[in-house]
Amino acid sequence: MKEFAYQRATAVHDALESVAENNTKFLAGGTNLVDLMKRGVETPARLIDVRALPLNGISEARNGDLVIGATTTNSETAAHPEIRRRYPALSQAVLAGASGQLRNMATTAGNLLQRTRCAYFADLASACNKRVPGSGCAAVEGEHHNHAILGTSPSCVATNPSDMAVAMMLFDAVVRYETLTGKGEIPIARFFRPVGDTPNVETTLPTGALITSVTLPRRAEGRRSRYRKVRERASYAFANVSVAADLTVRLGKVREVRIALGGVASHPWRARIAEERLLGGPATPERFRAAAEAELAAATPLPHNGYKVPLARNLVQAVLTDLTRQE
Amino acid sequence: MTDATRSEISLKVNGKTHRLNVDNRRSLLDALREDTKHAGPKKGCDFGQCGACTVLLDGKRVVSCLTLAVAADGSQVTTVEGLAADDDLRPVQEAFLRLDGFQCGFCTPGQLCSAVGVLAEHRAGWPSAVTSDVSPDHRCRLDAEEVRERMSGNLCRCGAYPSIVRAVLDAAEREEVKR
Numbered sequence: 001m002k003e004f005a006y007q008r009a010t011a012v013h014d015a016l017e018s019v020a021e022n023n024t025k026f027l028a029g030g031t032n033l034v035d036l037m038k039r040g041v042e043t044p045a046r047l048i049d050v051r052a053l054p055l056n057g058i059s060e061a062r063n064g065d066l067v068i069g070a071t072t073t074n075s076e077t078a079a080h081p082e083i084r085r086r087y088p089a090l091s092q093a094v095l096a097g098a099s100g101q102l103r104n105m106a107t108t109a110g111n112l113l114q115r116t117r118c119a120y121f122a123d124l125a126s127a128c129n130k131r132v133p134g135s136g137c138a139a140v141e142g143e144h145h146n147h148a149i150l151g152t153s154p155s156c157v158a159t160n161p162s163d164m165a166v167a168m169m170l171f172d173a174v175v176r177y178e179t180l181t182g183k184g185e186i187p188i189a190r191f192f193r194p195v196g197d198t199p200n201v202e203t204t205l206p207t208g209a210l211i212t213s214v215t216l217p218r219r220a221e222g223r224r225s226r227y228r229k230v231r232e233r234a235s236y237a238f239a240n241v242s243v244a245a246d247l248t249v250r251l252g253k254v255r256e257v258r259i260a261l262g263g264v265a266s267h268p269w270r271a272r273i274a275e276e277r278l279l280g281g282p283a284t285p286e287r288f289r290a291a292a293e294a295e296l297a298a299a300t301p302l303p304h305n306g307y308k309v310p311l312a313r314n315l316v317q318a319v320l321t322d323l324t325r326q327e
Numbered sequence: 328m329t330d331a332t333r334s335e336i337s338l339k340v341n342g343k344t345h346r347l348n349v350d351n352r353r354s355l356l357d358a359l360r361e362d363t364k365h366a367g368p369k370k371g372c373d374f375g376q377c378g379a380c381t382v383l384l385d386g387k388r389v390v391s392c393l394t395l396a397v398a399a400d401g402s403q404v405t406t407v408e409g410l411a412a413d414d415d416l417r418p419v420q421e422a423f424l425r426l427d428g429f430q431c432g433f434c435t436p437g438q439l440c441s442a443v444g445v446l447a448e449h450r451a452g453w454p455s456a457v458t459s460d461v462s463p464d465h466r467c468r469l470d471a472e473e474v475r476e477r478m479s480g481n482l483c484r485c486g487a488y489p490s491i492v493r494a495v496l497d498a499a500e501r502e503e504v505k506r
Contacts, residue, residue, distance in 0.1 A: 005331035006351040006397045027398065034354075034393045035374055046331075047351075049398055075387075079453040081463040088461050095456040099480025100444065101378060104387040105394070235456065235479035 001037050005046040009053055012210060016180045018048045020208050026050050028071055029105035031098070032114040039122050041115075041131060051107070055212055058082065064218030070109035070211045074098070074164065077108060087216055089225035089244045093167035093262075096229040099236050109211035112165055112175065112191070113203070116158035116266075117238055119143065129155045130199040145304040146240060149312075150265040152300055156199030159263055160192065161238045166262035167227055169270050170244040171216050177209040184209070192267030199266065223248070228319050229262070230311060239263035241308055243315045247323040249283040259295075259320075264312055271295045274316065285321045292316035336400035340365060341409025349396045356380045358396035359406060367407035367436040371482070378481035381437035381444075382406050388444025390480075407436035410443060418505075419443060419498035428494035430485035438481050442495045445477045446502060469499045 006027075009015035019026060023045040027033060036042040055070040058080050066082055077083055078094040098106065120126040120138040127136035139147055139157050147157040165188070173188045184206070191203055205211070229242040242262035248255045257278045259271040274291035281287055292313040299309050338345050338358065345363045356373070359365040359382070368391050371379030375393040382391045383405040391404075410417050419442045422428065429435045449469055454461040457476045467473065474495045475488070483491065 001352045003332040004351055006334055006395070008400075027395075030395060030398065031375060031390075031393050034395060038374065047395075051398075075448075075453070078461075079448075079451070084454065084461045084463045091454065091461045092456070095454060095458075095461075099378065100448065100477055101381055101388050101390045101441065101480045102375060102393075104384075104444075105389050235476050 001040070002043045002045075004037075004044050006049065007046070008049045008051075012053055012055075012178055012212070013180075015048050015050055015053060015210055016178060016208065018046070019210070020180065021046065024048060026210065028107040028110040029073065029102075030110075031102050031106045032110065036115065036122070040124050041122055050210065055109075061215070066216040066218075068108050068214045068216070070213055071107045074103040074106045074108070074111060075100070077164070078103065083216075085221050086219045086223065087167070087171055087225065089170055089227040089246065090164070090167040090216070092227035093163040093229075093242075093244060096227060096239075096242070097163035108164075108214055111162055112168075112211065112214070113205075114162055115202075117161045118147065118158035121158060129197075130158060130202075133198070133200045140302065143304070144302050145307075146238070146263070147302060147305050148265045149299040149301045149305060149308045150261075150269055150296075151194060152266070153195040153197060153199070155197050156195050156266065157302065158199065158266060159238075160265070160267045162268065163227070163229060163239065163242060163262060165192075166242055166260045166268040167225075167244045168214060168216075169260040169268035170225065170246055170258050171219070172258075174215045174217070175205070175211060176213045176215060177205060177211045179206050179209045183212075185215075188214075188268075189270060195266045202266070224323055226319055226323055228315060228322075230315060241312045241315055243312070243319045245316070245319045245323060247283070247320055249324055252282055254278045254281055254283045254287075257320075259316060261312060261316075264299075264308060271316070273297075278320075283320075283324050285317055288317040288320040289313060334397045334400065336397055338363065338396070338399060339403045341405060347396070351395065351397045353396040354392050355382070355384075355394040355396045355399045355404070356391035358399075359391060359404065362396075365406045365408055368440075369433055369436060371434070371437075376482075377434070377437075378441060379434050379437040381440045381481065383440055383444060386447070388441050405440070407439050410439060417443065417498070418501040419446065419495060422494035422497040422501070423491075426490050426494045426497060428487060428491045429483075430487045434481060434483045434485075438478070438483065438491055441478060441481045442498065445474070445495065446499055448477070449473075449499070450502075469496060471496065474499075 371377035
């Protein structure tokens with residue numbers, strides 16, 4: 001690991017001033033950043049520890065939105081009564097990620113900004129456009145059984161590893177941040193950038209910005225939602241495919257539906273084509289399957305990850321069917 | 328002039344305060360093993376994947392290999408050496424002995440610290456990924472499936488898992504009776 005200076009920020013403004021300096025990064029839980037520093041992928045000259053900032057905790061805004069502070073740990077988010085009551089898919093998604101130890105360390109903002117677990121990204125000897133722009137992509141011709149099938153580009157086929165972000169995509173969360181020039185917010189649907197030919201630029205967060213919170217729009221108590229993850233081990237593994245869904249059925253018809261997929265793209269994938277197909281129509285397993293197929297029609301699987309197409313289709317069908325049974 | 332890449336830190340390990348001058352790169356695991364001489368936490372993978380380095384940091388189980396020592400400045404750390412007061416073993420330690428919850432023992436310090444964390448998290452009402460209903464009105468009971476899920480961050484290459492699960496469940500029941 002390269003040597004670095006360390007500072008603990010006590011005010012947001014100080015943190016923002018510090019991070020404006022060359023090659024300085026924010027440190028929160030460290031579960032991803034410290035890992036990447038050990039591997040030489042990240043080589044900051046200075047770390048600004050943001051965990052002493054007053055950005056911790058979950059509170060309800062006056063309009064009923066739920067505000068999750070940036071440094072709230074994943075464990076705190078998953079265990080929070082209001083998250084469990086109103087946004088159960090978010091609690092389930094967070095619990096499906098990492099291990100108990102890592103969830104006690106990892107934070108909301110850090111989870112959103114975590115990097116891909118593509119093995120070539122973590123290996124300095126391999127070509128990777130995300131790590132070294134223009135160097136190529138070793139995964140396209142290499143080991144890619146767990147890589148992306150939707151929204152890929154020839155420059156990068158890596159997936160976003162977050163479970164939490166898939167549920168936040170489902171609930172139309174809003175990411176709030178501060179920069180030295182003021183405050184801003186980004187709806188999560190616009191937070192992650194399409195890959196294009198710049199896979200190294202992953203989000204639309206302005207340079208030098210500090211995420212301060214993530215807001216979940218107001219939602220009635222007791223509304224069903226569900227997160228289901230398929231992986232290669234029973235626990236403690238990244239998703240092959242995951243599905244977060246929210247479904248309201250009245251008189252056999254789909255009144256509201258939201259679907260988000262994980263493990264299939266460079267960012268959590270909102271299945272808007274499937275949602276549009278389903279809205280107003282009969283809530284039947286056959287329709288769920290057809291809607292998932294319509295969403296996946298644009299899939300561009302590689303030689304070793306074609307299994308994700310039927311897996312995603314079946315998982316969408318299963319989760320939606322399950323939600324109709326719970327109604 | 329002070330070197331910006333080193334820091335003066337204070338760690339309270341198992342109740343005793345240690346003042347250290349550490350390279351900012353030092354992991355909490357290395358600080359414990361090399362500086363404060365607590366060899367309980369083990370270096371298995373050093374990348375947060377095996378759980379052998381698990382300690383309690385301000386009461387919460389964490390992997391000490393991905394925790395920077397400098398970032399833990401001012402914290403209280405409990406290693407396996409500090410779980411029991413003298414020979415008065417915790418229920419989970421006693422259960423590991425009685426039910427043979429280990430083979431070679433390398434992962435055991437991490438398993439024990441993690442198990443103490445698991446029991447506290449369950450007492451606090453935290454659900455897990457296998458909890459059928461995450462609603463706060465639903466009280467989740469610890470069973471073998473729950474223990475396997477909650478302990479999944481601790482690998483055991485001997486494969487002593489069946490006995491580890493039994494020991495954690497046994498400790499959970501004893502603690503339940505005590506209360």
